[in-house]
Amino acid sequence: MDADADVLAADATAGQTCDFDAIFTAHFARVARVVARVVRDRGRAEDLAVDAFLKWWRHADPRGDRTIGWLYRVAVRLALDELRRSARRSRYEQLMSVLGRSTPTPEDLHLANDEQQRVRSVLAGLRRRDAALLVLRSDGLAYDELADALGLNRTSVGTFISRAQRAFRNEYVRRYGEQ
Numbered sequence: 043m044d045a046d047a048d049v050l051a052a053d054a055t056a057g058q059t060c061d062f063d064a065i066f067t068a069h070f071a072r073v074a075r076v077v078a079r080v081v082r083d084r085g086r087a088e089d090l091a092v093d094a095f096l097k098w099w100r101h102a103d104p105r106g107d108r109t110i111g112w113l114y115r116v117a118v119r120l121a122l123d124e125l126r127r128s129a130r131r132s133r134y135e136q137l138m139s140v141l142g143r144s145t146p147t148p149e150d151l152h153l154a155n156d157e158q159q160r161v162r163s164v165l166a167g168l169r170r171r172d173a174a175l176l177v178l179r180s181d182g183l184a185y186d187e188l189a190d191a192l193g194l195n196r197t198s199v200g201t202f203i204s205r206a207q208r209a210f211r212n213e214y215v216r217r218y219g220e221q
Contacts, residue, residue: 073094073113176207
């Protein structure tokens with residue numbers, strides 16, 4: 043706090059009426075900085091800091107020595123609420139973008155089915171270990187899990203996957219051409 047803020051806080055503790063403009067001027071920048079660290083948007087942080095000061099002005103309880111602490115507590119709560127609101131909005135928008143996709147056309151379904159058939163055909167033409175590695179890895183198994191499932195040396199799994207991918211790519215290009 044600067045010297046003016048110390049004087050205001052001393053006046054507030056003495057039970058004197060605090061001047062809104064003086065408190066606002068003394069603490070706004072710092073309250074806005076605290077909020078900005080949470081919401082990471084300087085403009086929104088300033089809006090929330092103003093909201094905190096307006097709440098303080100409207101309530102008679104947080105006067106005196108409780109003013110500054112009350113302001114920071116309310117500002118941080120507003121910032122956290124904004125953060126939660128933003129995360130919730132982001133989740134809803136993501137959900138709506140997934141739900142908002144158009145229904146696939148029969149042509150889209152046929153093309154996807156055709157591609158799946160090509161991949162299955164190429165996998166059937168690979169060595170058993172290579173095909174198993176690619177299928178299990180595409181299902182999200184970690185290197186350790188792959189090594190356990192296929193009886194491989196844990197340190198060689200990455201090399202085996204790389205070779206299997208190369209073999210798949212070469213076989214796919216041989217059968218269907220460059221896509």
